[in-house]
Amino acid sequence: MDTTRPLRADSPAGNTPAPGPDAAAGETHMTPGARRALTAAVTGTLIEWYDYALYGAAAGLVIGPLFFADADAGTSLAAFATFAVGFVARPLGGALIGHLGDRHGRRPAMLLTILLMGVATVGIGLLPTTAAIGVLAPVLLVLLRLLQGMGAGAELAGAMTLVAEFAPPSRRGLYTSLVLSTPPAGIALATAAFLGVASLGDEALLAGAWRWPFLASAVLFVLAWFIRRRLDETPEYRAAQERAAARGERERTPAMQLLRTRRSALAVAFLSITGHNALNYTMAVFALSFLTSEAVGLSRPEALAAVTLGSLAGVVATPLGGWAADRFDPGTVVALGSLLGAGYVFALFTGLSSGSALTAGLVIAGGYACVISLTSGAQGAFLAGLFPPRQRFSGIGIAREANGALVAGFTPMAAAWLVSQAGGAWWPAAAFVSVCCLSSALAVFLWRRTHPRAEH
Template identity: 60%
Template sequence: MTTAQPSTQAHQVRNRRRALTASIFGTAIEWYDYALYGAAASVVIGPLFFSGAGQSAASVAAFATFAVGFVARPLGGVVIGHLGDRFGRRPAMLLSVILMGIATVGIGLLPSAEAWGAWSVALLVLLRLVQGFGAGAELTGAMTLVAEYAEPRKRGFYTSLVLSTPPLGIALATVCFYLVSLAGDQALLGWAWRIPFLVSALLFIVAIYIRNRLEETPDYAAAMAEARASQQRAKLPVAQVFTGHWRRVILGFLAITGHNAVNYILAVFSLSLMVSSGMERSQALLAVTLGSLVSVLLTPVGGRLADRYGASKIMAAGNISGLVLAFPIFALISSGEFFLGFLGIAAGYALVIPCTSGAQGAFLTELFPVPVRFTGIAIARELNGAIVAGLSPLIAAALLQAGNGSIAMPAGYLALCCLSSAAAIFLGARSAARTLY
């Protein structure tokens, strides 16, 4: 195939770098926002918005508002993914980052329940829904954009650079909360918690500027030119995904279940568990920050391995590691000791996430054809996000409470998620030649 707008090699290299920069920056902001709310849910959302419910119930309610954002993600993934497949990657990615920016800054400006009562809770839920809707296509768009510019033999590495930025966003968010927590609990619950949310306004302005300069990918331009020539352009990509590629959606969904469970339990639930186990709040934030930075460095290694050995093998290896480490990780983060807590976080981010995240971009983008790639990946990822990622901290908190503080049930839940992913990837790889491709 030939591109609709042939360009020189230098122009292609410049566009590839620009796409990579836009994707990395936008993805870092997305995860900064989500980890920011996750950290807030662990330490301030309960006291500020659900103080009348009691400590345990307030914690569960705070994690429930965290999960609310994931409810809107599948819808955002479908709608924005459809726009990305129908009208182009650039306008879809601009819409995504604008919605996220409005919602994040809005949360930072929101009065507490003491001032506005039930209206504050309702607006908090609404802003989380808007944030989730925008985020529903953010990482999918970034992966798709980079994958369609990258050479196929380097697709794993280049998409892993994008996928290494979620831990960076988590680290930035927890650093911000760590810094504002140094002001003391009274200041943190009074005004300091708003600062990290409001700072993101500057980041979104930069992201919008960068994304406004993007061009469409060669793969997308070629696919649309071919579709126009044959008059087969899909009017509704989501329908085409469910009628012609539903097996790929199921495999994509199951393949990232372990990844999302590990990632969100480490980034969100671990903070609450470490604090309730006796660790100071600032130390818990620091443990997650330092531990997540390990994944930033090692995820590109997972991408390199995916290019060399195959994305499915590396993703399966990461989930098997998660299965083996589930109980040790929970034992470490519930110890109440800073070093052991950090070691538990680092173990997940060093041995599990680099494989499941580093190989994910190549695995998912190669799973769907170009005309429905944005929509297909968005549906698989965001359905999983709503069911697994968004609910994992809430499920872990509920299981911990049901077990009277025992880590056995939440650790078992994590192990089960990793096992399901490893099995799905193994079975999917074996049946690919017969059913998927």
């Protein structure tokens, strides 16, 4: 039986955090510890999305010919399958590292995520290709993607949890949206990096220039590790642990407790970001191969420039979604963004198929500014409000990364397959993304109807 129900702020369904020693209920400013947490969260999230967008760009442009000899470099299903593999490992990372974060604290969990991602990303940059070591190359590539996925599987969940628990209650939406505005920056940084090496020409790119952006990420990882070593534990987590200790409670496996008592919250968390992920990864990953296909005919640098331009719009607009979440409520903003996405995706594909790099960049920018800004900006506050502090890291991690494995990771491959099956027509892929967006809006709407006090 599902025991999910709206309770007071410090119990399983409150959206407003229980005030800790550093965050009284009426405060609107952040303490020094909170500012360090925000810096650590933003840095790690930037790296996570730089890594994933970097591999997404590589999957659309170079992974096929270098690691799968018979694959088409443009829309290779094999290359997109290795992109999806990283998402398959994310729920495992979300569950295991989320357990560590709920059981032993946010700081050690956040250090582990950055270590796993750093080793995997730099490892991909050093990996020999199939021409050098044969079939071992794609095998090692898959293993590194699994390792990268495990680290990334807890990174954004941990970042949202960390900032939500430090943020003043009345500013939870805004401050978590600052973390969630970082993914478009990571995407833009990665595509700009690939744009730089792609401009050297196909021969130089395939000869080894593609490795440089992967290896350059080592600098970011060292910086993030240094910042995270100075993190404090969140006051809300400390308070929850102290209350549990006073009552003699000891929750050994937060994930299992979630599955027993909060199945509805997990399901809603999963469904609420389905449209967000489908649209986001269509614009950030699939668009690159679609734009460089024979049907559209853009060059690699033009496609990369269009995605970079579009991604930057999300950096600026996402905090507006966070402000709206604080002004109204997170569920309303997420549902509205999802509904907008269901219709906007058709305009997106119309612009992508125009053959103009400028038009493609503008419709991608519109998707980030008008849709992702809302679904991403309000996402942190909405998801944090579904789970109590002692299960929050696990709850957000499991729900987000299960969706990542089933929706985000496979959307580029599904879109490529749908376009291929339709003889190059884009409307089936657009319809797929639209249905994903509608499912998110419906899930949030039904949740708010049955749990009217859960976000207040």
